[in-house]
Amino acid sequence: MTEFIIRRLLAAIPTLLILIIFSFLLMHSAPGGPFSSDRPLPPEVLANIEAKYHLDDPLPLQIWNYVVGVVTQFDFGPSFQYKDRTVNEIIAQGFPVTLTYGTIAFVVAVVCGCALGITAALNQNSWLDYFAVGISIGAQVLPNFVMAPILVLIFTLWLGWLPGGGWNGGQWQYMVMPVIALSTSFMASIARIMRSSLLEVMHSNFIRTARAKGLSARAILFQHALKPAMLPVISYLGPTFVIMITGSVVIDLYFTTGGIGQAFVNSALNRDYSVMMGITILIGCLTILFNLIVDILYAWIDPKIKL
Amino acid sequence: MTSKRALALSSVFSISLLASPLIADVHPVTNEELADEQVFTYRVGDEFASIDPQLAEDVQGGEFIRDLFEGLMNQDSDGNLVPGVATHFEANADNTVYTFQLRDNAKWSDGKPVTAHDFEYSWKRLADPNTASPYSWFAKEMGLVNVKAVMAGDMDPSELGVKALDDHTLEVRLENSMGHFPLMTTSEPTFPSPKWAIDAHGSDWTKPENIVSNGAYVLTEHVPQERSVRERNPLYWNNQNTILERVEALVISDDNGALTRYLAGELDRTEVPTGQYNALSKEHPDEAVSFPRLCAYYYFINMTENTHPSLLDPRVREALYLTVDRDVITNAILQGGEFPAYTFTPDATANFVSPNNPARDMTQADRDARASALLAEAGFGGDEIELDLLYNTSEAHKKIAIIVSQMWKQKLGITTVLQNMEWKTFLEARSNQEFDIGRAGWCGPYNLASSFLDLMSSTHVYNDAGFSNDEIDELLDDAKTKADPSENFTRIEEVLATEFPIIPIYHYAGVFMMNDKLRNWPVGNVEQKWYSRELYFAAD
Numbered sequence: 001m002t003e004f005i006i007r008r009l010l011a012a013i014p015t016l017l018i019l020i021i022f023s024f025l026l027m028h029s030a031p032g033g034p035f036s037s038d039r040p041l042p043p044e045v046l047a048n049i050e051a052k053y054h055l056d057d058p059l060p061l062q063i064w065n066y067v068v069g070v071v072t073q074f075d076f077g078p079s080f081q082y083k084d085r086t087v088n089e090i091i092a093q094g095f096p097v098t099l100t101y102g103t104i105a106f107v108v109a110v111v112c113g114c115a116l117g118i119t120a121a122l123n124q125n126s127w128l129d130y131f132a133v134g135i136s137i138g139a140q141v142l143p144n145f146v147m148a149p150i151l152v153l154i155f156t157l158w159l160g161w162l163p164g165g166g167w168n169g170g171q172w173q174y175m176v177m178p179v180i181a182l183s184t185s186f187m188a189s190i191a192r193i194m195r196s197s198l199l200e201v202m203h204s205n206f207i208r209t210a211r212a213k214g215l216s217a218r219a220i221l222f223q224h225a226l227k228p229a230m231l232p233v234i235s236y237l238g239p240t241f242v243i244m245i246t247g248s249v250v251i252d253l254y255f256t257t258g259g260i261g262q263a264f265v266n267s268a269l270n271r272d273y274s275v276m277m278g279i280t281i282l283i284g285c286l287t288i289l290f291n292l293i294v295d296i297l298y299a300w301i302d303p304k305i306k307l
Numbered sequence: 308m309t310s311k312r313a314l315a316l317s318s319v320f321s322i323s324l325l326a327s328p329l330i331a332d333v334h335p336v337t338n339e340e341l342a343d344e345q346v347f348t349y350r351v352g353d354e355f356a357s358i359d360p361q362l363a364e365d366v367q368g369g370e371f372i373r374d375l376f377e378g379l380m381n382q383d384s385d386g387n388l389v390p391g392v393a394t395h396f397e398a399n400a401d402n403t404v405y406t407f408q409l410r411d412n413a414k415w416s417d418g419k420p421v422t423a424h425d426f427e428y429s430w431k432r433l434a435d436p437n438t439a440s441p442y443s444w445f446a447k448e449m450g451l452v453n454v455k456a457v458m459a460g461d462m463d464p465s466e467l468g469v470k471a472l473d474d475h476t477l478e479v480r481l482e483n484s485m486g487h488f489p490l491m492t493t494s495e496p497t498f499p500s501p502k503w504a505i506d507a508h509g510s511d512w513t514k515p516e517n518i519v520s521n522g523a524y525v526l527t528e529h530v531p532q533e534r535s536v537r538e539r540n541p542l543y544w545n546n547q548n549t550i551l552e553r554v555e556a557l558v559i560s561d562d563n564g565a566l567t568r569y570l571a572g573e574l575d576r577t578e579v580p581t582g583q584y585n586a587l588s589k590e591h592p593d594e595a596v597s598f599p600r601l602c603a604y605y606y607f608i609n610m611t612e613n614t615h616p617s618l619l620d621p622r623v624r625e626a627l628y629l630t631v632d633r634d635v636i637t638n639a640i641l642q643g644g645e646f647p648a649y650t651f652t653p654d655a656t657a658n659f660v661s662p663n664n665p666a667r668d669m670t671q672a673d674r675d676a677r678a679s680a681l682l683a684e685a686g687f688g689g690d691e692i693e694l695d696l697l698y699n700t701s702e703a704h705k706k707i708a709i710i711v712s713q714m715w716k717q718k719l720g721i722t723t724v725l726q727n728m729e730w731k732t733f734l735e736a737r738s739n740q741e742f743d744i745g746r747a748g749w750c751g752p753y754n755l756a757s758s759f760l761d762l763m764s765s766t767h768v769y770n771d772a773g774f775s776n777d778e779i780d781e782l783l784d785d786a787k788t789k790a791d792p793s794e795n796f797t798r799i800e801e802v803l804a805t806e807f808p809i810i811p812i813y814h815y816a817g818v819f820m821m822n823d824k825l826r827n828w829p830v831g832n833v834e835q836k837w838y839s840r841e842l843y844f845a846a847d
Contacts, residue, residue, distance in 0.1 A: 032732060042768060048439040084357065
């Protein structure tokens with residue numbers, strides 16, 4: 001087990017390096033640069049600025065210096081766009097916000113999604129099943145960029161219960177709508193995966209055997225069926241969690257939470273190379289980490305898998 | 308609630324005790340009763356990139372800097388010059404040397420006096436290549452002695468034509484005569500910066516915990532991408548006349564989302580989304596406002612060798628110019644009180660006399676007929692011409708591009724291929740002349756026709772579509788040294804109306820929803836240089 005984890009962590013190093021080089025090249029191949037603007041800068045001014053940020057160095061040297069800075073000092077550089085902030089500061093400010101509402105939304109999505117899926121599977125073809133499937137399809141077809149304005153219309157404009165945006169240090173009133181808007185479509189997906197996976201398990205031989213032994217429905221579900229039925233759900237949850245805590249661009253923009261998703265999009269539009277790289281590496285690391293966690297969970301749940 | 312009631316009770320108590328009205332409750336000039344809460348919350352579409360006076364280049368940053376810092380001169384609600392840190396100035400006979408007298412009661416927020424040395428430092432800092440300011444071009448625009456050599460790194464910044472003669476006297480020397488120079492001191496890059504704070508904190512000096520500023524407000528909170536708060540500065544020399552206690556800017560990128568939050572009462576001011584002004588002004592007549600701005604929306608024509616050959620013929624360019632039905636665009640698409648544009652310079656520009664423009668006085672039917680005749684005269688059939696129209700991503704730009712291409716198709720038979728690009732890609736394509744016709748918008752950096760017409764100079768960085776006219780270049784050069792150059796500007800517009808390097812479409816209006824209790828918004832200031840210290844909320 002320990003050996004497996006160490007091996008995976010070591011494999012992460014070349015993966016991240018490739019990610020850095022690839023993103024760096026891709027980014028620099030996009031037209032325009034951080035300092036191209038509506039009022040073109042006089043060449044001597046542009047030269048001064050590019051020299052300040054070492055953008056006039058050859059690309060391989062830039063990549064090398066960048067990697068060295070990251071590895072030796074954990075320094076992701078200054079933002080090109082925001083003059084008084086470094087990439088570390090931008091991530092330190094935005095990531096906790098997204099992490100907070102993303103984690104809550106994740107818990108909500110998992111709990112509600114699993115409950116819906118299990119209810120539907122155990123009562124297949126009954127009204128409960130249709131009801132649960134109906135809800136999950138409804139939630140699926142309402143993407144968050146539609147959900148967000150609808151929620152604001154209802155809760156802010158009509159009812160006046162909740163503020164229409166902002167974060168305010170993470171007070172609960174500011175979190176309700178982002179959590180609902182972010183969790184619904186994931187909840188729907190989890191419900192559908194849970195339902196079909198549990199149905200398959202419930203029709204398998206070992207459950208029939210358990211029934212024949214005269215075990216109670218409750219015991220069958222909790223002791224035998226649920227664990228294997230969770231496997232597809234768990235493999236879905238790993239990457240989903242990363243998406244929820246980093247990539248909720250629509251939520252960040254619409255509710256102006258100040259989260260990392262907004263910083264990511266702005267950095268791409270502004271060609272703020274250093275911020276874009278920093279967040280890309282963050283997402284890369286999280287993806288690797290949670291894939292590892294999913295693999296460990298798999299081994300723990302599924303006796304067929306040995307690490 | 309209870310605290311308000313307690314406050315009301317205590318004020319009743321104090322009135323009965325002192326038997327005099329509470330002076331703080333009415334406006335000193337208008338005598339209007341003031342609201343208890345003086346907090347102004349407004350929406351910004353984007354996070355500011357910097358509030359360092361010498362580094363900031365965006366509109367949002369400028370709004371902050373005018374509250375946090377104060378330059379030599381300010382603007383009043385109509386855009387006229389009024390004293391700022393300087394009480395007055397003198398110019399020599401040919402307007403090449405200006406001497407500003409600074410007030411002796413101006414203070415920084417840490418208690419230090421504001422001196423002429425602070426201005427000398429900040430202007431040198433603007434031009435210094437080590438500062439690497441994206442706005443340093445403004446120093447060149449100011450025409451200070453030796454500015455070009457300093458910016459190129461060939462000369463030490465100490466050689467720049469600005470010098471503190473003593474703590475309260477600043478001498479500015481210019482390379483050429485410039486009558487409008489004092490106007491430039493209302494622009495943010497010329498505002499003072501505190502050398503000691505910059506030396507102590509480096510680029511972190513603009514953070515709330517480090518910032519030292521000399522304006523009516525201080526920055527107390529900044530949550531990037533969410534909100535920023537500025538609060539009254541008790542050390543500001545004119546603090547007793549400041550009424551707003553607190554100004555909050557919320558970053559909301561979506562126009563419609565911002566409008567919803569305005570309607571829910573979370574904001575006191577927001578932009579009206581394109582096309583919604585009519586409906587909103589019917590529902591909220593006291594809140595929807597529209598006023599002229601110093602900005603032009605126009606198409607410019609590629610006149611380099613990369614262009615469609617037909618566009619090198621001025622008759623074809625005039626035909627395109629004539630067939631754009633501007634009334635349809637302003638009345639049916641934008642609907643926010645924008646002004647159809649036939650000249651580049653907006654009519655609202657100070658001292659600008661619009662030339663007699665035959666096209667403006669024609670009916671659209673006459674314009675269309677003349678356009679068809681011109682095209683035929685030039686020897687082109689409309690169906691032989693296919694033009695690439697380049698614009699950057701935006702719902703409004705798209706609508707306008709579609710309707711203009713439809714007008715050209717219907718009236719001239721010319722086919723237009725719409726090229727929509729993301730902003731930075733658009734800029735790249737524009738500077739490489741990969742288009743036939745491109746979209747542009749321009750806001751004059753100061754209220755003079757030259758702030759628009761300079762773009763028509765063959766050497767201006769913004770003129771990258773190959774237009775060059777000797778007469779215009781001469782008129783612009785001549786205008787720089789004239790006491791009243793308005794004739795030159797009128798003449799330039801006349802030349803543009805024979806050459807048609809650009810197709811002006813409309814002049815902007817500022818279209819906002821504003822709290823109906825908010826007073827003193829400078830709607831007459833076409834540059835929209837507003838200062839929070841002049842605003843206030845009237846009581847219900």
